[in-house]
Amino acid sequence: MIKNFTKDKQNITADWEPINASMIEGVEFKEIRNVIKDNGYLTEMFRSEWFDNTEIGQVFRVHLQPGAISAWHAHAITVDRLSIIYGAVKVVLFDARPDSPTAGKINEFKLSEHRPGTVLIPPGVWHGVQNINHNASMILNMVDKAYVYENPDHLRIDFDDPQIPYTFEKRSI
Numbered sequence: 001m002i003k004n005f006t007k008d009k010q011n012i013t014a015d016w017e018p019i020n021a022s023m024i025e026g027v028e029f030k031e032i033r034n035v036i037k038d039n040g041y042l043t044e045m046f047r048s049e050w051f052d053n054t055e056i057g058q059v060f061r062v063h064l065q066p067g068a069i070s071a072w073h074a075h076a077i078t079v080d081r082l083s084i085i086y087g088a089v090k091v092v093l094f095d096a097r098p099d100s101p102t103a104g105k106i107n108e109f110k111l112s113e114h115r116p117g118t119v120l121i122p123p124g125v126w127h128g129v130q131n132i133n134h135n136a137s138m139i140l141n142m143v144d145k146a147y148v149y150e151n152p153d154h155l156r157i158d159f160d161d162p163q164i165p166y167t168f169e170k171r172s173i
């Protein structure tokens, strides 16, 4: 007799949309579909009509080893737009803005080369990324303001800092 099992609650809709609590104020998500070609596929990465803030000051890529956690980050004035190039990542957001109507809320997005998308992260929203692929993953960050070498707009706390009520599972992949 098996005891102490759990039963799944609904976690996806019939249209394969993840059941996500409402989004953190100012966060935007654009799901993108790969266009299948005779010889591969094409994926649009950015279009001006996808987001309210369309300024792009810089685009850079970040390589993540399997299981790698890059967390927690926040920016005072810079908007991040995180997208996936290859592999699969989990992007977790925490709203630490005291005046925000969604203060304290957590959002979680999974981005994969098979089901790509871009998450827009406003300033003040703490974010962390974990590679959930068995191989390396690569993300793209399309920021509104270019990195300032002498004075980076980058705040950090450890990935397991108890100030954020989210636990990244360390995993061996």
Ligand SMILES: Cc1cn([C@H]2C[C@H](O)[C@@H](COP(=O)(O)OP(=O)(O)O[C@H]3O[C@H](C)C(=O)[C@H](O)[C@H]3O)O2)c(=O)[nH]c1=O
Residues within 6 Å of the ligand: 058, 060, 062, 070, 073, 080, 127, 129, 141, 147, 154
């Ligand atoms: C952004 C940037 C960084 N750097 C240098 C500064 C450091 O010596 C090194 C790593 O940069 P950073 O520590 O900012 O990288 P991550 O900790 O991986 O953070 C980046 O990836 C996660 C997922 C985020 O969400 C951050 O917003 C994003 O900045 O590259 C540069 O030389 N030029 C640049 O444009």
